[in-house]
Amino acid sequence: MMNCILICLLCGLYGVLAKDKERKGKYSIPILDVKTQQLVLDTNQTLLLSCRGRWELTWAFPPGLARDKVRVEESRCGRTSQQYCSRVMVSRSQAQHTGTFRCRYQHRPRKQTSVYVYVTDSQQPFVEQPGMSPDVLYLKEKQPLVIPCRVTHPNVTTTLVRFPNQSLSPDQWNIIWNSKQGFTIQTPTVHNIGLFFCQTITDGVTHKSHKYFVHRPVSNIMDVYLNSSGPVQALKGTKLTLNCTATGELNTRVNITWDYPGKSNDAGSTSKRLLKHRTHILFYSILTIPELHRSDRGLYKCRVTSGEKTKQQNVTVTVYDRPFIHLKPRHGTVMEVQAGQKSYRISPKLKAFPAPEVIWLKDGMVAAEQCSRYHMNGNSLVIRDVAEEDAGKYTVLVRIQEHGLYQNLTLTLVVNVSPQIGEKAVSLQDPGSVPRGSKQALHCTSHGVPPPHIQWLWHPCPSKGLPAAPRA
Structure with a gap:
């Protein structure tokens, strides 16, 4: 008897759980009162839809149906009023309400x-x-292209037309027709670029859809560069202007953004410009900071994106509090060079801002005016084919005239000359024999820098058949 009671209790509990599970599963999604997936109405007919669910409900309508054209009624429903019901009514349906x-x-x-x-x-x-005006559709690689010419009846037959008169019939493989979506081109190519529309004939009358322009965006960024190829130096309080230029193929569209130290404080402003050429497009973005502060120094980044492609250029900006000149010798004030050297550079350590005017003097006169072998390279003086007469005092004058800053430095150049014997340059005849015991004078004329040391060596005549040892 006890076993029978236990079995009955278990069966009853299972029945309750199963019923509760069924009730919960029944309304896991809302339920509409229509059993089909589509309805077909005539214009000006009234559309009525009812929906039931476990929780509060809301509706989403076709884009062509304005909210003020819809009446929605909410209520609690079910035997115990634990369910939610919502009823929609559109009293005068129109073609644009399709959806x-x-x-x-x-x-x-x-x-x-x-x-x-x-x-x-x-x-x-x-x-x-x-x-x-036609709507723009973007053709993307490896993505289907949809021409959204939806129709108001499921049985309408349409043709896809590429302007001016190229008809494309659906083949249900690459070109697929769907009355709820329009035409879908599964694998579009560059030949699908241009102006498209759909066309149908009803009661002998030709109807055309809205027009769609299919555009193939290009994302090839050819080059990105800044108007400054090296680090930028500026004075506090002055204006900074950086120009970022991107070169792209025709039909390319780019987005240019800046990252810089003062961006969070809106320290700078940007302006953009576009210039079309026959083979490419130039995109300009100009960043302007009207008044620089020390906090504006740092790395400035121009980032150019087009589609999934990105290119970037950076520049470092240094902000100085005031103009300055720092000038000192590189390796002492006395320099040495060997005569005959192909070239020699006199290059002191110079750091100045703004860029200074630099003049080189030799022995108090402008160096470049004294000799054609002297020329400036940057802030350095270069001497070609070094000669003995290049020795002397070289003075570099540095000035920033607009700020009244001047500084100079004098360096001494010593030109070493290899020792030379003057008599070697003169062809001397053999003096021949001289009387024994006579007095003879020998001359040796030498020159060099520093002055050379002269040493005489005597080589006596050798005895017959034997070499003689030299004597000093």
Whole structure:
């Protein structure tokens, strides 16, 4: 008897759980009162849709249906009023109301159910009315292209036309027709660029859809460069202007952004400009900071993006409090060089801002005016084919005239000359024999820098058949 009671209790509990599970599963998504996935109405008919669910409900309507044209009634329903019901009424349906009506839970919008409603109008077979300007559709690689010429009846047959008169028939493989979406080109190519529209014939009358311009965006950034190829130096309080230029192929569209130390404080402003050429497009973005502060020093980045491609250029900006000149010798004030050297550079350590005027003097006179072998390279003086007469005092004059800053430095150049014997340059005849015991004078004339040391060596005549050892 006890076993029978236990079995009955278990069966009853299972029945309650199963019923509760069924009730919960039944309304896991809202339920519409229509059993089909689509409805077909005539214009000016009244559309009525009812939806039931476990939680509060909301609706999503076709884009062509204005909210003020819809009446929505909310109520609690079910035997114990624990369910939620919502009723939608559109009293005078129009062709542009064609589309998907969705009923969903407010707090779980993914839990939804829908029905597609066609509102048929023989005078308006296409949902979207033709407009003055075509809509732009973007052709992307490896993505289907949809020409959204939806129709107001599921049985309308249409043709896709590429302007001016190229007809493209659906083959249900690459070009697919769907009355709820329009034409889909599964694998579009560059040949699908241009102006498209759809066309149908109703009662002998040709109707055309809205026009769509298919554009293939290009994202090839050829080059990006800044107006400054090296670090930028500026004085506090002055204006900074950086120009970032991007070169792209025709039809390229780019986005240029800046990152810099004062961006969070809105220290700078940007302006943009575009210039078209026959083979490419130039995009300009100009960053301007009207008054520099020490906090504006740092790295400035110009980033150019087009599609998934990105290129970037950086520049370092240094901000000085005041103009200055720092000038000192590189390796002492006395320099040495060997005569005959191909070139020699006199290059002191110089750091100045703004860029100074530099003049080189030799022995108090402008160096470049004294000799054609002297020329300036940057702030250095270069001497070509060094000669003995290049020795002397070299003075570099540095000045920033607009700020009244002047500084100079004098360096001494010593030119070493290899020792030379003057008599070697003169062809001397053999003096021949001289009387024994006579007095003879020998001359040796030498020159060099520093002065050379002269040493005489005597080589006596050798005895017959034997070499003689030299004597000093």
